[in-house]
Amino acid sequence: MNIDHLKIFINLAETLNFSLTAKTLNLSQSAVSQAIKSIENELGFSLFKRTKRQVRLTKSGTLFYQRVLTILSSFDKAVCDSRDVYQREKSTLTIGTTGTSFEAHTLPLIIKDYRKQHPMIKFYLEYFSHNQLKQHLLNEECDLIFTTKDDLDDTPQIEFSQLASGYFCALVPNENPLSQQKKLKFSDFNHQNLILLNDNWCPPEQLKFQRLLQTYNTNLKATLVDNVSVANTMVEAGLGITVMPDFISFSSHQFFNTIPIDYPIQLIYGVGILSHPTSKATVDFTKWLATCKAFSY
Structure with missing residues (x-):
């Protein structure tokens, strides 16, 4: 059933005046009559009783008006709510x-x-x-x-x-002698406390790099943490050295130095x-x- 026709019906049920409904909805009077006739044909019964002097709802028309008014109110609300969701998504x-x-x-x-x-x-x-x-x-x-x-x-x-883009670097606490180096080699990490990201928090290149460090230095002590912020905090507390891309660490350098590592892989x-x-x-x-x-x- 045509929604626009139902809206015409609702207006006419409230005005009980074909010419006033036509004027209100900016339609011709014949367009209003055709819309009502179309609904009545679909329903199989008359919605209005018409005389030369009066238009009034039939009993079936009154019930139909009450139910359709509720349905159209819900429909209009659904349209508004859905548009709001669409706008929020956009x-x-x-x-x-x-x-x-x-x-x-x-x-x-x-x-x-x-x-x-x-x-x-x-x-x-x-x-x-x-x-x-x-x-x-x-x-x-x-x-x-x-x-x-x-x-x-x-x-x-x-x-x-x-x-x-950037390169791997080490965050070294100020009190660690390695903090004075210009560049670090893999061998420099031997016997150091190393703070590493666990596998789930590592992108592939960092995971590969961490495993190379551990393989090369059998005497280092590794602590695994869940995210970069925890690693930074532990370095600031002097608990060890961590490694990460140079563009990742943005903590204050008051408690540590950031030193490049001699490793050729560039990170993007x-x-x-x-x-x-x-x-x-x-x-x-x-x-x-x-x-x-x-x-x-």
Whole structure:
């Protein structure tokens, strides 16, 4: 049954005047009559009793009016609610990260800067391990993720955009003699307390690097932690040395020195989105990130 015809019927049931309904709805009087006739043909009974002087609802028409009024109110509310959800989806971005100190420092600046130009966009942040981040994006539970390129090499459904590149470095507490070195070799880590990320929180290249360190140095002591922030805190407390890409650590260097490691692999950091993103907001934000000054260092 035609929704517009039902709306004409509701108006006519309330005005009981064909010409007034036609004027109110900006229709011709014949269009109103045709709409009512169409409904009556579908129902198989008359909705109105008409005389030259009067139009009134039949008993069946009265009941139909009461029920259809409720249905149309629910329909209009459903349309409004659905449009609100659609608008929220268009103007909402959910970002996944592993919660590194770099991201904790940089993301607030990025989001503030972007919302100056796009004040209607709302942001939500999620913190997960690398493997969980990828799965959330593939499940469309977030819109984009910040990660390293090597973490996505086996996931063709995700498109990667580079934002920064760097190398492996060591965060060495000030009281450790290695903190005075210009560059560290693998052999320098022997007999050291090393704070490493567990497998779930490691992108492939870092996991490979950590295992090489452990294989090369049989006398080092390794402590595994769940995220970069914990590793940073332990270094600041003087509990050991940690290793990570140079662009990841953004903690205060008051308690440690950041020293390059003699290791040839370059790491690439950036943002991943689905190859066929579900929202224009995701595409626009990703393009904007490529021009963001926070990554031009």
